[in-house]
Amino acid sequence: MNSKKRYILLTPGPTPVPEPVLRKLSEPVLHHRTKEFGAVFKEVVEGLRYVFRTKGTVLLQTGSGTSAMEAAVANLLSPGEETLVASAGAFGNRWTKILKAYGLSAIHVEEEWGRPVDPERLEKALDGLGAKCGELKAVFLTHTDTSTGTACDVAALTRVVRKRTDAVVVVDAISGLGGQPLETDDWDLDVVVSASQKGLMNAPGLAFASASARAWKAIEKARLPRFYWDWRTYRSSLPENEIPYTPSVSLVAAQAAALRLIREEGIENVWVRTRHLAEYTRNALGALGLALFSKAPCDVLTAALLPKETDGQALVRTLLEKHNVSIAGGQEKLKGRIVRVSHMGAIRQEDVDEGLAALRKELAAAPAVR
Amino acid sequence: MNSKKRYILLTPGPTPVPEPVLRKLSEPVLHHRTKEFGAVFKEVVEGLRYVFRTKGTVLLQTGSGTSAMEAAVANLLSPGEETLVASAGAFGNRWTKILKAYGLSAIHVEEEWGRPVDPERLEKALDGLGAKCGELKAVFLTHTDTSTGTACDVAALTRVVRKRTDAVVVVDAISGLGGQPLETDDWDLDVVVSASQKGLMNAPGLAFASASARAWKAIEKARLPRFYWDWRTYRSSLPENEIPYTPSVSLVAAQAAALRLIREEGIENVWVRTRHLAEYTRNALGALGLALFSKAPCDVLTAALLPKETDGQALVRTLLEKHNVSIAGGQEKLKGRIVRVSHMGAIRQEDVDEGLAALRKELAAAPAVR
Numbered sequence: 001m002n003s004k005k006r007y008i009l010l011t012p013g014p015t016p017v018p019e020p021v022l023r024k025l026s027e028p029v030l031h032h033r034t035k036e037f038g039a040v041f042k043e044v045v046e047g048l049r050y051v052f053r054t055k056g057t058v059l060l061q062t063g064s065g066t067s068a069m070e071a072a073v074a075n076l077l078s079p080g081e082e083t084l085v086a087s088a089g090a091f092g093n094r095w096t097k098i099l100k101a102y103g104l105s106a107i108h109v110e111e112e113w114g115r116p117v118d119p120e121r122l123e124k125a126l127d128g129l130g131a132k133c134g135e136l137k138a139v140f141l142t143h144t145d146t147s148t149g150t151a152c153d154v155a156a157l158t159r160v161v162r163k164r165t166d167a168v169v170v171v172d173a174i175s176g177l178g179g180q181p182l183e184t185d186d187w188d189l190d191v192v193v194s195a196s197q198k199g200l201m202n203a204p205g206l207a208f209a210s211a212s213a214r215a216w217k218a219i220e221k222a223r224l225p226r227f228y229w230d231w232r233t234y235r236s237s238l239p240e241n242e243i244p245y246t247p248s249v250s251l252v253a254a255q256a257a258a259l260r261l262i263r264e265e266g267i268e269n270v271w272v273r274t275r276h277l278a279e280y281t282r283n284a285l286g287a288l289g290l291a292l293f294s295k296a297p298c299d300v301l302t303a304a305l306l307p308k309e310t311d312g313q314a315l316v317r318t319l320l321e322k323h324n325v326s327i328a329g330g331q332e333k334l335k336g337r338i339v340r341v342s343h344m345g346a347i348r349q350e351d352v353d354e355g356l357a358a359l360r361k362e363l364a365a366a367p368a369v370r
Numbered sequence: 371m372n373s374k375k376r377y378i379l380l381t382p383g384p385t386p387v388p389e390p391v392l393r394k395l396s397e398p399v400l401h402h403r404t405k406e407f408g409a410v411f412k413e414v415v416e417g418l419r420y421v422f423r424t425k426g427t428v429l430l431q432t433g434s435g436t437s438a439m440e441a442a443v444a445n446l447l448s449p450g451e452e453t454l455v456a457s458a459g460a461f462g463n464r465w466t467k468i469l470k471a472y473g474l475s476a477i478h479v480e481e482e483w484g485r486p487v488d489p490e491r492l493e494k495a496l497d498g499l500g501a502k503c504g505e506l507k508a509v510f511l512t513h514t515d516t517s518t519g520t521a522c523d524v525a526a527l528t529r530v531v532r533k534r535t536d537a538v539v540v541v542d543a544i545s546g547l548g549g550q551p552l553e554t555d556d557w558d559l560d561v562v563v564s565a566s567q568k569g570l571m572n573a574p575g576l577a578f579a580s581a582s583a584r585a586w587k588a589i590e591k592a593r594l595p596r597f598y599w600d601w602r603t604y605r606s607s608l609p610e611n612e613i614p615y616t617p618s619v620s621l622v623a624a625q626a627a628a629l630r631l632i633r634e635e636g637i638e639n640v641w642v643r644t645r646h647l648a649e650y651t652r653n654a655l656g657a658l659g660l661a662l663f664s665k666a667p668c669d670v671l672t673a674a675l676l677p678k679e680t681d682g683q684a685l686v687r688t689l690l691e692k693h694n695v696s697i698a699g700g701q702e703k704l705k706g707r708i709v710r711v712s713h714m715g716a717i718r719q720e721d722v723d724e725g726l727a728a729l730r731k732e733l734a735a736a737p738a739v740r
Contacts, residue, residue, distance in 0.1 A: 035371075248573065
């Protein structure tokens with residue numbers, strides 16, 4: 001990195017953390033069993049309910065976003081139960097990996113990368129199960145899969161599930177929450193998981209999960225092992241405004257500041273601003289001659305295909321080393337083939353402009369794949 | 371709290387975070403898949419190996435200390451395996467709770483609160499098992515149990531285990547590490563778990579674990595479910611200086627700064643300073659007429675019995691509200707009966723002086739138990 005230049009963070013998390021939030025991180029650490037910290041935590045819970053659009057429970061656990069995904073599996077299910085995963089990229093597939101780690105099998109409706117899960121395909125998959133459909137205990141979805149830059153119609157997919165089974169609907173909204181519309185209550189989502197370092201404009205290290213009344217029924221019955229993230233313990237600490245074990249006090253205080261910024265702007269306005277920046281970026285990438293990767297691009301991240309002869313991994317390294325621009329490359333089968341520019345949280349048009357100016361320069365000079 | 375006074379944090383975690391560490395927390399967030407972050411993480415791993423006194427692996431996971439305790443259980447064991455817990459307080463008992471959550475039974479050698487686990491008692495317990503002793507897969511110990519302010523002789527207890535079984539020895543050193551002597555390699559400890567917010571002088575939110583060659587053999591065979599904290603994934607990311615999933619970047623950068631302070635002072639000097647502060651505090655509490663609670667007081671925290679007529683919970687609240695002094699009360703069966711003053715990390719004699727001056731004042735005025 002070039003230490004004389006501004007650092008432009010355009011990756012899908014961590015995203016730039018606004019000054020007032022960073023300042024909170026460096027305040028002296030409060031003890032977590034005090035009224036003062038309880039008040040901060042209460043404000044965070046209220047702010048999260050505002051962003052999740054729910055009147056239900058929202059829990060906070062110390063950990064990366066993936067820890068909330070695993071917590072959802074461990075809290076909702078018992079050995080031998082049937083599940084379904086409908087995925088549209090690498091993050092969607094993570095649900096199947098977690099379920100497998102717990103010895104659970106999942107029916108996997110996997111969309112071609114770059115396409116959103118088609119509600120009709122989900123419908124057919126469920127109907128094809130016959131009587132087994134009624135036995136499904138959980139369906140796992142992804143709001144926006146940043147590996148491909150694709151948004152799924154979670155509302156429509158949930159309606160398809162509801163018509164056919166009593167399974168709980170679990171949504172990974174780690175990258176999408178606070179970036180593009182998500183309505184936990186209106187869409188009747190049972191568990192929505194997210195994290196601090198994307199749309200929620202905080203440093204990484206906190207994970208969040210909402211749980212509906214239907215989810216709590218499943219949680220009470222679930223028999224998979226869990227202790228640290230046993231959500232029953234978290235719920236029972238809520239009336240005292242406490243988080244079990246020693247929480248990441250500084251990150252919680254910073255999250256309160258970030259949520260205040262979101263509430264001041266208004267969540268609907270954040271959605272509109274993010275959508276506009278996404279449209280702007282899509283156009284700008286098009287002007288660079290790059291095609292969009294996704295057929296249903298999300299608002300929080302744009303993925304663009306690189307020319308066949310470009311070594312995408314070298315390009316991403318050069319952008320960071322020469323220009324201090326952190327843009328993400330592709331993952332797994334897309335390694336080296338795409339660039340991904342994020343529009344989450346506090347990312348502004350001037351950041352995208354600077355990032356794409358560097359990209360334009362280096363694309364012309366990019367080494368070919370060896 | 372009284373916002374005009376300095377906040378004196380004398381609790382057993384979080385502990386005061388030094389200025390250079392706090393400053394690191396408020397620096398712009400780096401992306402976690404960069405050479406720059408890799409270099410910071412590498413420095414943290416080296417610093418942790420220095421503090422753990424090990425040439426073996428030390429892993430870092432985003433979570434509270436309890437997450438590393440649970441990770442130890444999930445990574446080392448398989449369903450149906452035999453374990454033993456030797457505990458001397460509430461934190462030691464947490465091992466049995468985690469094991470139970472995973473459906474494992476534990477032989478429980480429970481010492482009276484205030485006494486350390488007696489190696490002879492452990493010896494008898496193991497010998498009493500007969501042939502079953504050889505089947506033990508793991509023995510769980512606690513270095514310092516802050517619920518009672520007691521230090522266990524982990525080296526002696528481990529020798530007792532080694533003579534009788536091949537079980538891995540797992541040590542909770544969350545509160546003791548970086549405060550009083552602990553020799554991972556010399557004492558032949560297989561897994562030592564700790565966290566960022568005590569002797570390691572960082573904000574809470576990171577957990578650490580060392581693993582010996584014997585531990586890695588157990589980890590490879592273990593079949594309990596785990597994904598987010600599957601240590602095999604963490605180990606395979608180490609050569610790239612990467613942490614799986616999105617780590618708490620800011621806390622990792624701050625941890626590097628805190629470990630630098632420890633290395634500059636020298637870990638042996640930190641141990642001596644902490645021991646001196648413990649001796650000083652014991653004397654000062656004695657001068658207040660309070661008896662020590664523990665028969666084997668640890669160096670990182672002093673627990674003192676309150677007069678029978680004192681309402682300890684009200685006292686602790688008053689200290690915070692009137693004096694901005696955070697001192698811990700008792701937990702579980704010691705609720706309201708003791709105060710606990712910590713000497714960890716960056717706590718200095720003047721903090722203890724101010725805290726005890728407030729305690730002296732309020733002890734005289736303390737309301738009686740209702």
